[in-house]
């Protein structure tokens with residue numbers, strides 16, 4: 001997605017050869033017009049997959065997931081990273097190692113909102129080593145629901161998550177794939193011709 005790539009080049013800050021900061025439009029301040037375009041693109045890619053729910057992880061996945069769910073006409077669920085007072089039992093839970101925070105989070109979703117009838121599109125802001133995606137897939141499988149695929153805003157293609165998930169036969173659609181962040185230079189995978 002060209003506009004997303006431009007935004008990453010113009011506003012992204014390379015923090016290290018493996019981490020990029022995009023706080024100005026995705027992870028802190030949010031660009032709603034870009035989120036709308038992202039949502040429409042994911043909705044187009046998964047239009048024929050019978051999606052009934054979009055599932056993401058709080059907090060940075062919520063904005064693009066919300067716009068995708070709006071375009072698909074289905075609800076969005078965000079898995080919580082902490083158990084809240086109102087959400088303690090009756091949960092599907094999974095453990096996720098956070099790439100950016102280097103800690104283990106227990107993620108959870110209420111059993112009220114995922115069932116074996118659901119066909120779920122999993123969405124996240126970044127794909128690095130695939131731990132967040134694996135945890136979300138685990139929640140969907142615990143519910144007996146099916147995974148339609150993975151919608152990723154920014155994939156870091158030099159980390160193993162994308163390859164691992166695709167090898168498992170999971171459809172992964174990324175709107176921008178970064179192949180390198182070495183020397184403070186952002187390099188993208190070339191988009192395939194339509």
Ligand code: 5GP
Pocket residue numbers: 018019020021022027057060097098099100124125126127128129130131132133161
């Ligand atoms: P994974 O679980 O695939 O290793 O990492 C994905 C999660 O880590 C995403 O939910 C995202 O929040 C965070 N993440 C991974 N790499 C980056 C990065 O380079 N920049 C930012 N801002 N977040 C990242």
